[in-house]
Amino acid sequence: MLPIFLVTFPFFALIAAGYAAARLRVLPLEAIPGLNVFVLYFALPCMLYRFGAGTPIAQLLDGSVALVWGLCALAVVAATVWRTRGARIGWNDASFGALVAAFPNTGFMGVPLLAALLGPGVAGPVIITITFDMVVTSSLCIALSRLDGADEHGAAKAVRQALRGMFMNPLPWSILLGALASALQFRLFGPIDRTVTMLADAASPAALFTIGAVLARSALAARRQPALGLARVGDVLPVVLVKLLLHPLLVWAVARVAVAWGLPLSQSALVAIVLVAALPSASNVSMLAERFGADNGRIARIILWTTVAAFFTFPLAVGWLN
Template sequence: MTAILSAILPVLTIVLIGFWAGKTFTLDRMSLSRITLYIFTPALVADSLYRSPITLANAKGLFLAFSLTYALMGAIAWGLSCLLHFPAPIRKSAIATSAFPNTGNMGLSVSLFAFGEEGLNRAAIVLIISSLLVFSTGPAILKGGKFSNALKFTLKLPLIWAMLMGFALRLLPFELPFQLDRVLEVLAEGTIPLALVVLGIEISQSSLRLTRYDLFASTLRLLGGGTVAYGMGRMVGLEGLDLQVLVLQCSMPAAVSSFLMVKEFGGDTVRTARVVAISSVLAFGTLPLVLGLLSLS
């Protein structure tokens, strides 16, 4: 229990600081989110790939298991939405919030506090995989557009170029002069606190009115994602820390990108925004359960 609380309480404390800041000050949420998305998170990804001891076999296993989880969660959300006779906009929103976990600010943070630097390195790999899948297939799923257009959109993402930078630095036969690689390291160290503060600010300015749909969608994301990920991970042969990080990342609340994708490509924006906020709050109750079960596996 001490280990679980040590992983959750620091994250919750920083989110609450952001919540307080959002209620106390007039802040530009968009600017803070863009700084996190375009500067700090790419720096963390590049630095993790540059220094991480993770092997190609690890990355391949995580990619396959997450891809299967992503596809199955989308299919489950679609099937349940049809069974419950949801209108098309709500059905799209259910797919987005179920299939797109918050592997960024929330997932990276909890993985770091739960599993240390090795867990963070693997969580960064899952973040890259989820970004590739979500932004290359999400637009086509929600809008029905061409895959080529979705691919062009994906190639504009800073995370993709951060990934290539990390690999390029890793392949260099020499160290960068004047400690230039420290730039990435310093920026990476600021990613977790900034991302959590931004998450707290987002929650402080969101509606938390709970409806039956919000509870349904949040439960599907928080408990369904980890359950499916465990099954897919075991099926492809993941073990140990790889499996634990995969399950933890897939147990995260709905990603802010769910709302952005629905707003851009179709769906119920009001319900999506509520599920993102509510699942983020409920996650502090479900994640200790997930971590407790992972400690027994």
């Protein structure tokens, strides 16, 4: 277990450093959007492009991974909405709670962490999970969030907004370009390739530091809301347990059944997607929740709790799978 902690500790330490910098105002809160822009539009796309271009195209088109991951993501969304929706939590809050339960922090955290643990060969399955969550899971949850009539234009407008946001998101495009480069055996021109490599190398530390800063900003915003009483704990804790326990266990179980039924899912791909499911919640869900008028304080707490708890649960998941 100690060797696993030695690998994972620096990743969580960078998140803690970003959190402390923002909470202590060493990093101005006004600077966080700039960090987000650098990571989202420059560093991470370069890293995903390099992973995609260096991965055989067959791994990027692995239907077995997509099927197992997709079924589990939809099951987590359905179970979370069913468990949490009630008198105090309508479709809007339940849907974003489901999104934060089903959408791991794969882009900002998972890709570099899993590559460090399992090697660059893990890129194919991880990229498939990112693509599915950005295209399907996010769009579904945003559409469900409109079912309580909070928006007079309904689910259709939400779906259009989700698709427009997906179109403007550089990460799917970088994945697509990397896949095309892999299929065509295309290599960038020397100086351009070195520039992309430098940005890609900056992605991991910058993204992890930014996660911490975003969590600190969300925590500060949540403090302006009513205190976290027992009822509020009951709104947060079940989703945390779904994310860190139910989601990885479900992926493992469905993957094992799929293999038993003859689905061509390799052991390395199985381990990779289970560990993706064991990651904490994606930090960008907080921004989506704020945009669509959901209880962002609740979503921010879920993200923060899963990130803190994952410092202990994620190494345990790695040790269990090994």
